[in-house]
Amino acid sequence: MYIYPHTITAFKDDFMSGMLKGSTVRLRAVEPSDLELMYEWENDPDIWKVSGTVSPYSRYTLDEYIKTCEKDIYANRQLRFAIELLDHTRQTVGLIDLFEFDPQHRKAGVGILIGDRGQRRKHFAREALGLLVDYAFNHLNLHQLYCNVPESNNASLRLFTSAGFREAGILKDWVFSRNIWENVVLFQHINEEDQED
Numbered sequence: 001m002y003i004y005p006h007t008i009t010a011f012k013d014d015f016m017s018g019m020l021k022g023s024t025v026r027l028r029a030v031e032p033s034d035l036e037l038m039y040e041w042e043n044d045p046d047i048w049k050v051s052g053t054v055s056p057y058s059r060y061t062l063d064e065y066i067k068t069c070e071k072d073i074y075a076n077r078q079l080r081f082a083i084e085l086l087d088h089t090r091q092t093v094g095l096i097d098l099f100e101f102d103p104q105h106r107k108a109g110v111g112i113l114i115g116d117r118g119q120r121r122k123h124f125a126r127e128a129l130g131l132l133v134d135y136a137f138n139h140l141n142l143h144q145l146y147c148n149v150p151e152s153n154n155a156s157l158r159l160f161t162s163a164g165f166r167e168a169g170i171l172k173d174w175v176f177s178r179n180i181w182e183n184v185v186l187f188q189h190i191n192e193e194d195q196e197d
Contacts, residue, residue, distance in 0.1 A: 020081070020131050021086070021131070022130070023127065024087075025083050025127050027082070027084075027096060027131050027132065027135070028084055029069065029081065029082070030069045030080050030082050031082070035062055037092055039062055040115070041115035042056075044115075050111075050149075050150060050153065051111070051113075073101050073140070074101075074103060076101075077099070078098060078100070078101060079098045079101070081097075082095060083114070083124060085124070093114055094114040094115050094116065094125065094128065096110070096111070096129065096132050097111040097112070098110060098132070098140075099111060106144070106194075107142060107145065108145055109145070109146055109148075110132065110146070112125055112129060120155070121155070125159055129160070129163045133145060133164065141194075142191065143191050143194050144190045145165070145189045146165075146168070147186075147187050148184045148185070149184060150183075150185075151182060151185060157185060163189070165187035166188060166190075168186045169186045170183050170185060170186070171185075171186055
């Protein structure tokens with residue numbers, strides 16, 4: 001029996017959109033139309049402390065990055081999703097990433113940003129993080145996820161704790177920003193269903 005390629009693509013699209021869809025947001029692939037939002041968010045100095053960015057990104061660099069996003073997570077070792085509202089606006093409010101993907105040890109780091117400040121504190125990040133955790137554990141078969149959160153970022157500390165991440169330690173004087181050293185909380189989320197009997 002011959003399976004038409006467009007049938008496989010349609011199945012994959014339906015599978016992915018269903019898996020990565022919550023009640024208020026969905027996670028979708030980054031598109032070329034996201035360039036201007038990414039340019040704005042990635043070049044916001046207030047974000048640099050948590051992202052490790054030290055200089056602005058050009059549109060060209062971000063455009064090239066978007067082109068590589070269509071590659072497999074096994075090739076790029078990272079995966080970025082746009083966080084899109086499910087209401088009539090279909091507004092893109094943020095980004096969520098798996099990075100430092102390690103298929104041998106079945107782990108990855110997590111980063112999240114609700115870039116539209118007017119959409120923060122509306123639980124969109126919580127739902128997006130839940131969708132990403134489910135995808136990572138049930139589709140990518142990861143054993144654990146981790147993240148580093150500056151101690152002063154109370155909103156992110158609450159977010160990751162509410163999503164099942166547990167504090168694994170404190171990294172002393174881990175980030176230096178505006179002439180101040182700050183500790184960072186290392187969080188892990190272990191896939192409990194993946195434990196050996």
